[in-house]
């Protein structure tokens with residue numbers, strides 16, 4: 001493929017690219033794309049992939065303590081799904097020319113981001129319910145929208161991932177429902193989890209549209225199909241009803257149905273906290289990355305062993321093949 | 332044995348096999364988000380799920396035989412160390428990846444043969460559980476056998492780690508083939524497996540793999556046992572305090 005273009009050629013390519021986007025065509029890995037489009041996509045998919053993988057930690061924290069064997073199996077399977085989502089997304093970035101190793105290195109260096117909600121600790125069993133219900137719930141709202149994203153491999157990945165995410169959300173909601181219908185102590189545990197995870201879950205949609213650095217361009221390229229604020233509103237609307245059904249209270253005094261808008265009004269996010277946590281001051285930021293680094297470093301000798309074994313094996317196969325050739329010649 | 336005695340022995344037996352599966356499944360589940368790479372993380376979780384699933388089937392059967400309102404969770408969550416009857420090898424802390432894989436290999440060879448034998452049990456439920464377990468164990472063994480070769484015949488470091496793991500595990504393997512009056516009685520009744528009959532084939536398969544993986548077979552000059560009598564390593568109590576945390580902090584609640 002030609003990589004050097006004159007300014008005029010480049011403008012023509014970009015115009016043609018935008019026309020394809022406008023016509024709702026999917027962009028595929030081998031297609032020409034503007035460098036900025038590729039960069040923007042890599043940033044978003046990498047962040048998404050890391051979120052899936054780092055998100056295994058707060059829930060993984062409860063696997064060994066799950067309150068019943070049934071819940072334990074469901075949780076294990078869920079965390080396994082999230083790892084699978086991570087794998088799937090890492091391979092989507094590979095179609096854009098960025099390897100998993102590079103992405104992991106960026107994560108370890110603190111350059112690559114992941115969803116800030118995973119910097120909050122999972123302290124009680126109810127938090128596992130809240131994470132499934134709210135965090136997976138918010139992720140679904142975002143990912144359903146991304147099923148229509150302009151990059152083909154990403155869009156197809158989202159279709160597959162969304163099916164599993166909705167299962168996760170139902171499981172989380174079911175945990176919350178069980179607690180809400182349990183003893184007073186259990187209900188309080190569920191309410192406390194909702195109190196702690198509600199606002200961070202709203203923050204998952206990112207800054208207001210006006211303040212979002214990548215939003216306008218991402219919308220034009222249809223990497224994103226709906227704005228942060230639109231998605232957040234959709235999430236609030238669905239969650240209010242779900243909370244009502246199980247008798248839990250969303251911790252927002254400003255929450256009110258707005259007949260004229262046909263949506264719930266809700267209070268302002270504490271953006272100071274949002275920035276504090278994103279910038280490394282959450283309860284678990286350091287722990288999450290350190291955990292990932294440790295597992296990666298502890299596994300280095302295993303990965304080395306595989307590489308050594310494979311090269312020995314292929315050397316042996318090569319030697320055997322060479323010997324086979326020789327014996328053929330003698331015959 | 333009288334019918335009621337046989338039934339109670341079968342219940343005890345199901346609990347033993349459930350304990351083996353749960354305790355090992357727990358150790359495997361500890362690898363979640365700690366694996367050497369993501370694919371392996373997921374594969375280990377798969378195996379953990381198989382064992383916990385197996386435990387649930389054995390416990391549920393025990394609960395059914397007891398017919399006293401107990402459930403699978405009664406067995407998993409409300410018994411202490413002395414009542415757990417798993418073979419010791421399953422409870423040892425997960426150690427490094429070599430340790431977990433060496434243990435897995437040693438018990439996978441055993442489990443596959445054991446479940447193949449249990450598949451012909453006169454007890455239909457045990458036979459059905461074993462039938463499912465055989466399929467899983469075949470996959471487990473293929474994996475752990477591969478890891479023995481890759482780690483044994485990988486780098487110097489991986490060989491050393493794996494050798495150390497096999498050495499540390501070896502003394503827990505004779506217990507796999509021991510049996511007591513309860514198991515002997517069930518074997519005689521065509522219900523249980525006489526594990527001693529599996530020993531020669533196990534030793535042969537393991538020796539061959541150790542050789543292929545360029546490892547030394549340990550001398551076999553020490554052995555520890557006691558699991559079936561509720562005598563455990565100290566690590567089991569810590570495992571149970573974690574596993575049973577919720578039932579201990581909030582007794583009797585549904586979650």
Ligand SMILES: [Fe+2]
Pocket residue numbers: 052081082085161165
């Ligand atoms: Fe996910």
Ligand SMILES: [Fe+2]
Pocket residue numbers: 052085139143165
């Ligand atoms: Fe996700």
Ligand SMILES: [Fe+2]
Pocket residue numbers: 082136164165168
């Ligand atoms: Fe999920």
